[in-house]
Amino acid sequence: MLSYRHSYHVGNHADVLKHIVLTLCIESLKEKEKPFLYLDTHSGAGRYLLKSEHAEKTGEYLSGINLLWQQSNIPELLKTYISILRRYNPFDELKYYPGSPLIAKQLLREQDKLNLTELHPSDYPLLRQEFSKDKRTTVLREDGFAQLKSKLPPQSRRGIILIDPSYEIKDDYQKIPAALFEAYKRFATGIYLIWYPVVSRTQTQKMIDGIVNLGIKRISQFELAIKPDNNQKGMTASGMIVINPPWKLHEQMRTVMPWLKSTLDTEKTGNFLIKELVSE
Template sequence: MLSYRHSFHAGNFADVLKHIILLEMLQHMTAKEKGFAYVDTHGGAGLYNLQSAQADKLQEYQDGVAKLMDLDWPELALYREAIADVNKSGALKLYPGSPLFAARWLRPQDHGWFHELHPDDFPRLQANLKPYRKCKVYNSDGLAGLLAVLPPQSRRALVLIDPSYELKTEYDQVARTLLAAHKKFSSGTYAIWYPVVERQRIDRMQKQLVKAGIKDIQVFELGLAPDSPGRGMTASGMLVVNPPWQMMEKMQKLLPRLARVLDKDGKAFARCTQLS
């Protein structure tokens, strides 16, 4: 099933969380001179037009990135810089997907693998990453592609796993893939993005990882409303295995402030948890 299109949701509150966490991890990985492997299992199109009919239909970015552009917070400097890089006129018209956030950080000694199966998004991802020579783009299953490159020659890796979860089986599939990846390369940093639609599926996925004995798992969530079976996605999260040092401390300070900015009716929240 390939009906999900991120262009309807680009720049929403879930993207804000995902990309702020991603930038924190990229900053950590590039602090050392030694190269690293970067893998994005579900790349999407890489860049989204916020003035398109798809983005305009839901205008989710208005309750996400648009609320942050006037905030002069040092903690958001890298995030705002990445967005400004694709909006040369200054107006917020385009929003970078995870591949563009990452590609800007890859150095000559680094390697990037990006996967996308959707027949429309794949050529767009290819075109958007063409200027970045260290990026390889594949029209293939990203979860299988991840396992194929582990362990990396550099012995350092940052992995982003963020499927659409259109199929309910994807929650278990993601957990199984992470367990297999961790078995092949236990010192890599792995980040799983997830939507909070049915909380029990998230709980199940997290319990699978903890029960398997994976250590140092941190979970970061940002939500606009409490869990509800009838409201669709009320929150989203990033589960990170082997997170950067001090990321928990930083997010405990930043995410509650973001929740207050994004809040519409007093129900927004942030959650930072050490899972194992």
């Protein structure tokens, strides 16, 4: 049940898209002084060594963050994301990749709060160690989906919620619409980020349709495909469903996505999607 380790897939094209969207959304919340909560349902280990046995076995980062790292013409909108990477890699070599919790850790202010959950027995201690001295942060070894009930709404009534399970457990595709419905009932003004892989387009689309049919307003989709859909094993694309997107996000992604596709889609067989699924 808990065999998935993100260390095999760290820094791939899906991580890059997810963390760019996350960074832009966090930065938008910081435009107001009022504090907010960052809630991460499936946090992982926090920090990953790209030269580890796991990462080297798949080499997925080589066609992901490694391609961005080599670029000199980084778009202005990506400079905050890249600056976080440079804090963990102060020299030219790309050695470490920060997961979502560490990106949030670098971006959040003193008045903000982080709530992180991870069930994996190997990753949880690593995550806890990363945040052992951070008084803003609560790290729990609990079911991430359960946090959407127990931790919402935040006291500040402002927040960003990242939901990114491994989807190794196929029930995750069914769990997400139901969990979102419960979360939204409690906290309708939060920014919800739902990451998804495209391994089976049919399965992914069924989940997206389930989210659209919840009756929730203001839902957007941002997807990056490196390969065309196919029936072979492996992920061809990934995306982010964003509920209550910041008002600038569509415009920002219209700038970012063409550059991202050009940089990561080396075989020129993919595409990208920016779509409003449900309006106001």
